[in-house]
Amino acid sequence: DTGVSQDPRHKITKRGQNVTFRCDPISEHNRLYWYRQTLGQGPEFLTYFQNEAQLEKSRLLSDRFSAERPKGSFSTLEIQRTEQGDSAMYLCASSKFGTVQETQYFGPGTRLLVL
Amino acid sequence: DQQVKQNSPSLSVQEGRISILNCDYTNSMFDYFLWYKKYPAEGPTFLISISSIKDKNEDGRFTVFLNKSAKHLSLHIVPSQPGDSAVYFCAASAPGNEKLTFGTGTRLTIIP
Numbered sequence: 001d002t003g004v005s006q007d008p009r010h011k012i013t014k015r016g017q018n019v020t021f022r023c024d025p026i027s028e029h030n031r032l033y034w035y036r037q038t039l040g041q042g043p044e045f046l047t048y049f050q051n052e053a054q055l056e057k058s059r060l061l062s063d064r065f066s067a068e069r070p071k072g073s074f075s076t077l078e079i080q081r082t083e084q085g086d087s088a089m090y091l092c093a094s095s096k097f098g099t100v101q102e103t104q105y106f107g108p109g110t111r112l113l114v115l
Numbered sequence: 116d117q118q119v120k121q122n123s124p125s126l127s128v129q130e131g132r133i134s135i136l137n138c139d140y141t142n143s144m145f146d147y148f149l150w151y152k153k154y155p156a157e158g159p160t161f162l163i164s165i166s167s168i169k170d171k172n173e174d175g176r177f178t179v180f181l182n183k184s185a186k187h188l189s190l191h192i193v194p195s196q197p198g199d200s201a202v203y204f205c206a207a208s209a210p211g212n213e214k215l216t217f218g219t220g221t222r223l224t225i226i227p
Contacts, residue, residue: 004158031213042119042204042217043159056214091158095213101147101166104215106158 004107006092012113013082020078021110025094032075033104034067035091036060043091049075050097082114118142119207121218129226134192136221138205141186145207149215150179150190153202162203163190192223200225 005024013019025032031050035043046065047057051072061067064082069075079086089111093104120139128134136150146167151159165172165179165188172179178191192199202222206215 006158033214035215040219042206042219043215044217045214048213058214093158101164102213103149103161103164105161106151108158109156111156 004092004094004105006090006107006110008110009108010111010113012115014115015082015084017082018078018080019082019112020076021090021092021112022074022076023092023094023107024074025092026096026105029094029096029105030072031095031097031102031104032069033093033095034075034077035093035106037089037091037109038087046077079112082112084114087112087114116141117219118145119205119216119218121203121205121221123221124219125222125224127224127226128195130197131194134190134195134199134223134225136190136192136203136205136223138188138190138218139186140188140207142207142209142216143186144209144212145216146210147208148179148181148188149206149208150177151204151206151217152199153204153220159204195223195225197225197227199223 033048034046037043049069064080089109091109093106095104149164150162153159202220205218
């Protein structure tokens, strides 16, 4: 088991460009989460999937953000028309629904810098 | 509205001594609490958790204590080691609400 992986690890883009991040969860985990972390803060919840269904979205997830998990395995997070305020670490986590104490395990994150 | 608070941004402890990190919460619906450790440029690593039906959980050098009446939990690390230097986040979740709510973190520095 290789853990949660994220790609790319770093992304620098210009304001107004679109970016897409990928997350591969732990293989037997059916829940997948996206969080965002800015400097000096803890991670903040963005959205989560159970299998391929997106079950909850935070108010932080504006119309420019979209997430998918088409086959219930990997997930993508796309940000359209990036703004400087989107600069942050984007974290993916996964967990196994139905375990007694469901623990989320995080990937290494994708650090986004919008110039 | 900060539902999970870590009021100490930083803590320095001598190697071999006990490190105590504190966390307070305001949402009485929280029933599951976790501690994560984070190194720079990496994702949070799960350390230890506790359910609200317990008041203590121990795993090796790490012990988490939960005081539900005070809405307070703490992480004890003993003995502290240089590799423990990192930022520690407290997180909580409520039944039927799968998202984690995190505190702002405490930077622990272990002094050799």
